[in-house]
Every structure is written in structure tokens, then in C-alpha cells.
Amino acid sequence: MMNRKQATVRITLLAILGLVAALILLLMVLKPNDKELPEAKEAAVAVSTMTVHLTNSADIVQLPALVGANVDAVLSAEKSGRIQEINVDRGDHVKKGQLLLQIDDRVWQANLRQANSAAEDARKTHERFKQLEASGAVAESEFDSIKKAFIQAESMAEEAKINIEQCRVLSPITGTINDRFVEVGEYVQPGIPVFQVVDTASLKIILQIPEKDIYSIQPGDRMTFGVQPLPDRVFEGEVTFVAVQADGRNNTFRTEIAVDNADGTLRPGMIAQVEFKRGENKNMVSLPMSAVLPSKGDHIVYLAEDGQATRRKVQIDTITRKRALISGGLEEGNRVIVEGNRTLSDGQRVEIKETE
Numbered sequence: 001m002m003n004r005k006q007a008t009v010r011i012t013l014l015a016i017l018g019l020v021a022a023l024i025l026l027l028m029v030l031k032p033n034d035k036e037l038p039e040a041k042e043a044a045v046a047v048s049t050m051t052v053h054l055t056n057s058a059d060i061v062q063l064p065a066l067v068g069a070n071v072d073a074v075l076s077a078e079k080s081g082r083i084q085e086i087n088v089d090r091g092d093h094v095k096k097g098q099l100l101l102q103i104d105d106r107v108w109q110a111n112l113r114q115a116n117s118a119a120e121d122a123r124k125t126h127e128r129f130k131q132l133e134a135s136g137a138v139a140e141s142e143f144d145s146i147k148k149a150f151i152q153a154e155s156m157a158e159e160a161k162i163n164i165e166q167c168r169v170l171s172p173i174t175g176t177i178n179d180r181f182v183e184v185g186e187y188v189q190p191g192i193p194v195f196q197v198v199d200t201a202s203l204k205i206i207l208q209i210p211e212k213d214i215y216s217i218q219p220g221d222r223m224t225f226g227v228q229p230l231p232d233r234v235f236e237g238e239v240t241f242v243a244v245q246a247d248g249r250n251n252t253f254r255t256e257i258a259v260d261n262a263d264g265t266l267r268p269g270m271i272a273q274v275e276f277k278r279g280e281n282k283n284m285v286s287l288p289m290s291a292v293l294p295s296k297g298d299h300i301v302y303l304a305e306d307g308q309a310t311r312r313k314v315q316i317d318t319i320t321r322k323r324a325l326i327s328g329g330l331e332e333g334n335r336v337i338v339e340g341n342r343t344l345s346d347g348q349r350v351e352i353k354e355t356e
Contacts (some may be wrong), residue, residue: 018076044351047340049304051355052285052330059279065207065225067270070258071073071173071199078166078189079103086184094171094197101182101194105167112160115153122153167271175199188200198268203261205237207274208252216278218243223257225274227266235259236264285326291338292316301330302337302344304352309337 081103088100126146133143179196182188205225209217221239237259246253257274259266292299292314303310314329330336337350344350 028039042349044349045340046353047336047337047350048354049352050338052332052336054279054283054285054332056282057284057286058277059281060275060277062273063207063273063276065205066274067266067268067272069198069200069268070202070204073172073197074193075169075195075197076191076193078190080189081167082187083182083184088177090177090180092177094177096171096174098171099168100171101169103167105164108163108167115157115160119153119157120193122150124168126150169194171197173197173199200264201262203259203266205257205259205272207255209244209255211251212279212335214253223274225272227270227272277286281325285324285330286337287324289322289324289340291336304335304337304350305350309348309350311345
């Protein structure tokens with residue numbers, strides 16, 4: 001027979017078991033019926049698409065090029081002497097023939113006065129003996145000596161004028177002072193650079209054409225290009241020069257494009273990207289760059305198929321500023337997602353809001 005303590009423990013255990021059974025029954029009653037609840041659907045992503053059409057298009061590649069000044073002149077002193085005055089500084093706009101720098105020319109001015117005086121005396125002597133020679137009062141040989149002395153004196157006077165002119169540095173072009181290398185008071189020697197003057201009103205785009213494409217370009221062709229600081233601007237110029245001999249370092253042909261730059265937008269030294277048409281591409285697909293996504297070294301697009309996004313690997317043949325030319329991975333009639341594709345994953349539901 002159980003004592004009172006054992007009976008109490010047994011009753012407590014039975015009560016706990018009954019409580020647990022009641023809780024289990026309650027949970028079973030309250031558990032929702034999965035079959036009766038509708039399945040939550042993933043929200044569709046709104047996208048825009050374009051239908052793929054295989055077409056023939058111009059084979060255009062982007063070639064890097066350098067924007068160069070039409071004239072880039074480094075001016076030097078022609079006479080030695082101390083710089084007396086400098087009339088311009090970096091950034092100043094100058095006109096052709098404008099005085100930029102003056103070298104002390106006092107010695108040359110004195111030589112000019114002396115040479116002019118000697119030339120005037122020789123002229124008067126020549127005039128007097130010319131009259132005497134005409135009347136037969138002077139021997140022909142004597143008159144020839146007088147004539148020679150007169151010519152020599154005039155030449156000395158002309159040389160003295162030139163020496164004075166060479167003490168002045170004038171701008172050979174209309175342009176801008178890009179640099180100044182000397183200061184007032186410096187003593188310069190002939191050939192020492194004093195200024196760099198650049199003509200930016202007209203520029204030349206310098207590019208290298210690969211050997212395999214050299215017969216796709218000739219002088220007179222019009223070409224377009226862009227520069228990185230102005231991504232929305234397209235510039236145009238005319239091919240003025242194509243080298244007849246390849247550069248031995250890389251077997252390319254130097255080509256120059258003349259460009260009007262009256263508004264000063266372009267600057268020498270900029271890097272340009274020239275659109276070079278080298279032929280025709282057949283059975284290609286042209287897509288906006290927004291449609292093509294990089295993926296671990298490959299390129300992919302998303303297609304809209306049966307309300308879902310389908311991932312597709314593609315091969316790019318050429319990339320221009322805004323479009324990619326696809327040579328493989330797409331078929332006629334495919335619907336490529338061009339907007340709303342950045343966050344898509346394979347199989348995700350999509351809703352087409354616009355189709356090209």
C-alpha cells in the first residue's frame with residue numbers, strides 16, 4: 001500500500017500529464033490549415049524590353065586619340081642681351097605680329113645710326129660720280145669702285161636694321177601664351193626659349209590607324225569623336241592627313257583630323273575617342289549598354305519569357321559610347337530587358353511596362 005506522500009506525487013504527475021495533453025489538443029485546434037491559405041506570390045518587377053532583330057550595321061570601333069594644337073610654337077631670342085621689357089604673361093591672348101618681349105638694343109641703335117650715316121655719304125658720292133661717269137670725266141673702273149662701296153654701305157645699314165628687329169620677339173601666330181620661361185632683367189643668348197604660343201582656334205586630332213584598317217580611311221573623310229570631360233558632346237572633323245609609311249614601333253599609320261575650335265571648348269592634350277568605321281557587321285544585334293551586365297568576366301542579358309526573367313550569356317563584338325554590338329547568344333524575336341534589369345535574378349517574375 002502507498003503511503004500518503006507517494007499518493008500525492010502520483011496525483012501531481014497525473015495532473016501535469018493531463019495539462020500537457022490539453023495544451024497539445026489546443027495547439028492542434030489552433031494550427032492553421034495550410035491547404036486553406038493562399039500561397040504568397042513574389043512581387044513582379046516592372047521592366048522595359050526590346051525585341052531582338054538581326055541586322056547588318058556599320059562596323060564602328062572606338063580609337064583613342066590625342067587632341068593637339070594646330071600650331072604649337074616655342075619662341076626663342078635671336079640676339080643676345082638683357083631683357084628690357086615683357087609685355088605678356090601666361091594665359092594672355094595675342095595676335096600675329098604683336099610685340100611680346102624687348103631686348104636692350106641701344107648698341108644696335110648706335111650701329112644703325114653709324115651705318116645710315118655711312119650709307120648716306122656713299123649715296124651722295126655715288127650720285128656725283130654717276131654724273132661724271134656719264135660725261136666721260138671718270139674712268140669706268142673708278143666708278144665701279146664707287147658703286148660697289150655704295151651697295152656695301154646700304155647693305156650695312158640694312159643689316160643694322162635687322163639686328164634691331166631681332167632684339168624684339170613678336171608672336172608669329174594669333175593664339176594664347178601657354179608658358180613664359182624668362183623674367184625682366186635676365187640676360188639671354190640666341191636660341192634660348194622665351195615663350196610658348198599655342199593656336200587653339202583650330203586643332204588636330206592625332207590617332208593611329210592599325211595596318212589592317214588603313215584602306216578604310218582617306219583624306220576628306222568626316223569623322224566624329226568625343227572627350228571624357230564632355231560625355232554628351234559629339235565633335236566632328238575632316239581627315240587631312242594619312243601617313244604613307246607605318247610607324248615601325250607599332251605598325252600603325254599616323255592620321256590627323258582637322259577640327260574647328262573657335263569657341264575654345266577643346267584643349268590640346270585632351271584624350272579623344274574617335275568613332276572609326278572600318279566596314280560592315282552582318283547578322284548582329286545592337287543593344288543599349290544598359291541592357292548588358294558584367295558577370296564574373298562574362299557579359300549577360302535578361303530575357304523576358306513567360307512572365308519571368310531568363311539569364312542569357314552573350315558575346316560582345318564592339319562597344320561604342322552608348323551601345324553594344326552582340327555577335328552571339330541572342331536569336332531573332334528574343335525580348336531583351338533593357339530597363340529594370342539591374343536587380344533581377346534568373347527566374348524572377350517580371351511585368352513588362354514598355355516594349356520597343
